[in-house]
Amino acid sequence: MPSITPPCVATIVARKGSGLLDRSRIAEAFALLPDAAEPTWLAPAEAADIAFTPGDETMSAVKSRLEHWGRSHEVDVFVQPQATRRKGLLLADMDSTLIGQECIDELADFAGLKAHVSAITERAMRGEIAFEPALRERVGLLAGLPVSIVATVLAERITLTPGARMLVQTMRAHGAYCALVSGGFTLFTGPVAERLGFDENRGNVLLIKDGTLTGQVADPILGREAKLHALIELRDRLGLTADATMAVGDGANDLAMLDEAGFGVAFHAKPAVAAAAHGRIDHGDLSALLYAQGYTAADIVS
Structure with a gap:
C-alpha cells in the first residue's frame, strides 16, 4: 500500500438500520484522531467522514487505534489519504464476496459431497493448502454431473451480497471500470457479472463433454x-496509477491482488486475509466501499 500523507480521512460505516452510528459515537472517533476537522455525514446514521492530519504520529498507529475502536463498536473504519480515495478501477472476487455462496460447494451438494468439498474450500481460502491442486481435486469430484445443474444452482442457491449491485453501478456511473475476477467458474461469473453490471468477468473454465462435467x-x-x-x-490498459485501483475479496487467493491495489479490502474475510488487507469490512455490506471513496447517499445508484 502506498505511504499515506496528509491530509487524510477516516470513514466510519455502520450496518444499515443498525442504529450504531450517531453523534455521540462519531464524537468518540473524532477524539481519537489528531488535528481532526468537523465530521461530515455521508449517509445519516450510516456513514461519516472525519478529515484529519497525522502530524508526528505514524499513520499505522492512528489506523490501528481507530480500527480497534471500530471493532469494539461493531462499525467498519477506513483510513486513507483524502486525495486518492476515489477509484477508477474495481476488481472483485465472486464467491463469498459478491455472492453469499461458494459455487463449487453448491455443485458438490448435487453429488452428495458438499461437506467434503466445503472442508477443502475452507482450507484453501484460509491459505492452509495450495489453491490450484485443491481446485483440481474438488473439480474431479464433480465428474458426471449434468451441466444443467449450473442453471439450477444459479436460480435456487446463489444470492447476491447486499450492496454489490450498488457498488458496481455507482462506480460505473462515475466513470470507473469494474471487473469480476474469480477462482470460480465462468459458468457462474458470466451470469453474476451480468446481474451486477460488471464491465467484464474472468474465471476458470469447467470442461464439458456430452452435457456433463x-x-x-x-x-x-x-x-x-x-x-x-x-x-x-x-490498470495499465486504463492508464491508471496504483492509487486509483481498488480490490475486494475474502480468501487467500485474493491476497496478492489486495496488496497490489491502491486500496485492498478484505470482505468478511478469513483471519489471515483480514490482517493483511489495507482495509476490512467486518460488519457492513459492500456499499461500505462507496462510502470509503467519499460517495454520499445521494450519489449512490440504487
Missing part, C-alpha cells in the same frame, strides 16, 4: 497470480 478444468488455472496479473493488466 468431465471433472477437469481448463489450463491455465485462474488463481492468486492470475488475479494479480489481471489487476496490473487492467
Whole structure:
C-alpha cells in the first residue's frame, strides 16, 4: 500500500438500520484522531467522514487505534489519504464476496459431497493448502454431473451480497471500470457479472463433454497470480496509477491482488486475509466501499 500523507480521512460505516452510528459515537472517533476537522455525514446514521492530519504520529498507529475502536463498536473504519480515495478501477472476487455462496460447494451438494468439498474450500481460502491442486481435486469430484445443474444452482442457491449491485453501478456511473475476477467458474461469473453490471468477468473454465462435467478444468488455472496479473493488466490498459485501483475479496487467493491495489479490502474475510488487507469490512455490506471513496447517499445508484 502506498505511504499515506496528509491530509487524510477516516470513514466510519455502520450496518444499515443498525442504529450504531450517531453523534455521540462519531464524537468518540473524532477524539481519537489528531488535528481532526468537523465530521461530515455521508449517509445519516450510516456513514461519516472525519478529515484529519497525522502530524508526528505514524499513520499505522492512528489506523490501528481507530480500527480497534471500530471493532469494539461493531462499525467498519477506513483510513486513507483524502486525495486518492476515489477509484477508477474495481476488481472483485465472486464467491463469498459478491455472492453469499461458494459455487463449487453448491455443485458438490448435487453429488452428495458438499461437506467434503466445503472442508477443502475452507482450507484453501484460509491459505492452509495450495489453491490450484485443491481446485483440481474438488473439480474431479464433480465428474458426471449434468451441466444443467449450473442453471439450477444459479436460480435456487446463489444470492447476491447486499450492496454489490450498488457498488458496481455507482462506480460505473462515475466513470470507473469494474471487473469480476474469480477462482470460480465462468459458468457462474458470466451470469453474476451480468446481474451486477460488471464491465467484464474472468474465471476458470469447467470442461464439458456430452452435457456433463468431465471433472477437469481448463489450463491455465485462474488463481492468486492470475488475479494479480489481471489487476496490473487492467490498470495499465486504463492508464491508471496504483492509487486509483481498488480490490475486494475474502480468501487467500485474493491476497496478492489486495496488496497490489491502491486500496485492498478484505470482505468478511478469513483471519489471515483480514490482517493483511489495507482495509476490512467486518460488519457492513459492500456499499461500505462507496462510502470509503467519499460517495454520499445521494450519489449512490440504487
